[in-house]
Amino acid sequence: MNAPLALAGPAPRPLEGMIVTQGLRAGYGDGPDILHGIDLAVASGEIVTILGPNGCGKSTLLKTIGGFVVPRAGQVLIDARDTTSVPAHLRVREHHVGFVPQTDNVFATLSVAENILLGARFLVASQRRERLAQIMKAYPSLAAKKDRRASALSGGERQLLSIARALIADPAVLLLDEPSAGLSPLMMDEVFDEIVCIRDRTGMTILMVEQNAAQALAISDRAYVLALGRVAIEQRASELLNNPELAGLYLGAH
Numbered sequence: 001m002n003a004p005l006a007l008a009g010p011a012p013r014p015l016e017g018m019i020v021t022q023g024l025r026a027g028y029g030d031g032p033d034i035l036h037g038i039d040l041a042v043a044s045g046e047i048v049t050i051l052g053p054n055g056c057g058k059s060t061l062l063k064t065i066g067g068f069v070v071p072r073a074g075q076v077l078i079d080a081r082d083t084t085s086v087p088a089h090l091r092v093r094e095h096h097v098g099f100v101p102q103t104d105n106v107f108a109t110l111s112v113a114e115n116i117l118l119g120a121r122f123l124v125a126s127q128r129r130e131r132l133a134q135i136m137k138a139y140p141s142l143a144a145k146k147d148r149r150a151s152a153l154s155g156g157e158r159q160l161l162s163i164a165r166a167l168i169a170d171p172a173v174l175l176l177d178e179p180s181a182g183l184s185p186l187m188m189d190e191v192f193d194e195i196v197c198i199r200d201r202t203g204m205t206i207l208m209v210e211q212n213a214a215q216a217l218a219i220s221d222r223a224y225v226l227a228l229g230r231v232a233i234e235q236r237a238s239e240l241l242n243n244p245e246l247a248g249l250y251l252g253a254h
Contacts, residue, residue: 016041017044018042018043018172018173019041019077020041021038021064021075022039023073024037024038024039024076028069039231044203044205045204048221049220056226058209059177066088066091067097079173083095092122092171096173097171097172098166100162100163102177103181106158110150111148112142113136115161117132119168120168122169138164141160155187156190160191163179167198174207177209178210179191179195180210192218220237223235223237
């Protein structure tokens, strides 16, 4: 007699959110996979932080979501639309994704206004002027220096400039790679405060990679901790921040 067939369990519920990755694998060139099947979801209006040790795949994950790294398997969905094969510049134009890189994020020889306008090259001239005026109103410290070269700005001002350049295209999703990198504690606080203000003012969905775990978790709704290219933990930020065992294991706390 044949053995009875095992009944299949319910199919896994698809992830939902403004940003979704499913089974995401990615790497560089002919090298090994850096991401090993990442499932992630960020709801509309959330701030979510990606944490983990150096080399765990945090920035690779963000770049793959932004379209700068082509995945080897899996999907990237933005607002329920499949963007897996969409190049970065079209994610900005057609899927309303803003990306702020960790390094080389401003053009030192260009003015503040010229840097910001680079983020709106695909808009018609009247829209560019309107959006620039709105950005200048939102960032009076940048407006006061709009004709100065970016090389004359402080580190914190440069980071705000790179964020402003991403915002001029009016994104629905903002990806931030190490927004506090190289900043003093005071400037770090200012940048994190601005991230919260952006979300509260616009309802934007924000996903960021950060090494300063405590400060990032303090402003986040949820967090993903990566280890060796896989999701080790997905938890509410407040719970992760207040769990000393997890903090010591994954976040470098003592």
